[in-house]
Amino acid sequence: MPEAGGLYVHLPFCPYICPYCDFAKWPHRRSLAERYLAALEAEIAAAPPFTAQTIFLGGGTPNTYAPEQIAALVARLRERFGLADGAEITIELNPDLALCEGFDLYRAAGITRASLGVQSFVPSELETLGRRHSPSDVAEAMRRARSAGFDNVSLDLIFAVPGQTAESWSASLEAALALEPEHISTYGLTIEAGTPYAAWSEREPHAFADEDAEAELYGIAIDRLNAAGFEHYEISNFARPGFRSIHNALYWANAAYLGLGVGAASYLGGVRSMHARELNVYVTAALAGGPIPGEAERLEGPARVGEAAMLALRTVEGVELTSFGERYGIDFLSYYEPVLREMLGLELLEVTLQRVRLTRRGRFLANTVCGAFLSSDR
Ligand code: SF4
Numbered sequence: 192m193p194e195a196g197g198l199y200v201h202l203p204f205c206p207y208i209c210p211y212c213d214f215a216k217w218p219h220r221r222s223l224a225e226r227y228l229a230a231l232e233a234e235i236a237a238a239p240p241f242t243a244q245t246i247f248l249g250g251g252t253p254n255t256y257a258p259e260q261i262a263a264l265v266a267r268l269r270e271r272f273g274l275a276d277g278a279e280i281t282i283e284l285n286p287d288l289a290l291c292e293g294f295d296l297y298r299a300a301g302i303t304r305a306s307l308g309v310q311s312f313v314p315s316e317l318e319t320l321g322r323r324h325s326p327s328d329v330a331e332a333m334r335r336a337r338s339a340g341f342d343n344v345s346l347d348l349i350f351a352v353p354g355q356t357a358e359s360w361s362a363s364l365e366a367a368l369a370l371e372p373e374h375i376s377t378y379g380l381t382i383e384a385g386t387p388y389a390a391w392s393e394r395e396p397h398a399f400a401d402e403d404a405e406a407e408l409y410g411i412a413i414d415r416l417n418a419a420g421f422e423h424y425e426i427s428n429f430a431r432p433g434f435r436s437i438h439n440a441l442y443w444a445n446a447a448y449l450g451l452g453v454g455a456a457s458y459l460g461g462v463r464s465m466h467a468r469e470l471n472v473y474v475t476a477a478l479a480g481g482p483i484p485g486e487a488e489r490l491e492g493p494a495r496v497g498e499a500a501m502l503a504l505r506t507v508e509g510v511e512l513t514s515f516g517e518r519y520g521i522d523f524l525s526y527y528e529p530v531l532r533e534m535l536g537l538e539l540l541e542v543t544l545q546r547v548r549l550t551r552r553g554r555f556l557a558n559t560v561c562g563a564f565l566s567s568d569r
Contacts, residue, residue, distance in 0.1 A: 201452030215454030258293025509548025
């Protein structure tokens with residue numbers, strides 16, 4: 192039986208490059224984008240046996256490709272990886288309207304979920320982030336998505352943007368809610384080494400939010416989105432009932448996934464791997480029939496358990512003690528007793544008969560908690 196799980200496909204071209212971004216991405220050039228699609232096709236043909244339960248087209252900016260190209264890619268993926276009819280297929284979209292002409296074709300291809308990279312509804316913040324769409328573009332993209340039949344739309348927002356205040360962040364949340372999406376993701380801005388933002392933060396550290404200011408903004412999002420009926424089901428993700436991301440849930444459940452494309456990560460047969468992030472290296476290797484250079488690591492023993500615990504703790508359900516214990520052959524509470532004792536003392540975790548999960552305070556310090564499980568010297 193082939194492994195089953197989430198299929199991720201990386202489409203790395205963007206209409207422009209944002210100064211905070213550390214993803215594997217390149218400015219769009221038609222000839223390069225065509226060659227990349229041919230490389231992806233070659234990788235699809237050479238891919239290991241795998242049954243896709245979900246597909247996620249991420250980037251980059253997938254909608255730099257023509258809608259017809261996206262539809263053909265999805266058809267090829269469905270055929271090759273045996274996706275069930277009606278299964279979740281997500282596409283990430285830049286709400287720049289010139290790139291948002293394809294909703295009807297996406298729907299016809301079986302794409303069920305659109306994720307719009309909104310980031311902010313405040314024009315000055317969009318400018319700071321180097322984004323070229325306007326808040327009204329987002330409203331129009333949403334209207335087009337709805338009229339094409341998308342009933343599952345997610346909006347991405349960023350907090351801790353330089354210049355952002357509690358008021359402007361609240362305004363973005365209100366504007367997002369006014370568009371009635373099914374799902375909202377909120378990400379704290381991170382300064383990634385080597386980006387223009389990293390240089391900016393070196394020059395002007397005070398332009399960037401400190402931990403307390405960032406926590407305040409995160410708290411505002413949690414309270415407002417909960418009040419609006421969104422379930423805070425994962426550290427960065429909020430959904431109306433029935434609209435959690437099924438694809439991302441597979442990651443948090445430590446399920447198998449296959450990643451295709453430059454820099455894409457996979458977890459197959461207990462091995463985590465990542466393709467090279469150099470575009471030329473990927474394209475050349477894929478067109479030659481593979482293998483794609485990159486890194487691979489077999490997760491075993493405590494590293495495997497720690498990784499699974501870290502992923503599960505991101506979710507509102509946390510670690511479900513019985514099923515986790517059966518899957519990894521451990522008694523979670525005794526296996527992690529010292530870490531649990533420390534985290535309980537700090538009121539970052541709560542333990543019930545069934546599960547261990549983050550407290551509200553723990554969600555603000557999730558990296559600390561997850562890091563403690565990963566580095567626990569078992
Ligand atoms: S943030 Fe998105 S649109 Fe901007 S460069 Fe990165 S991948 Fe491209």
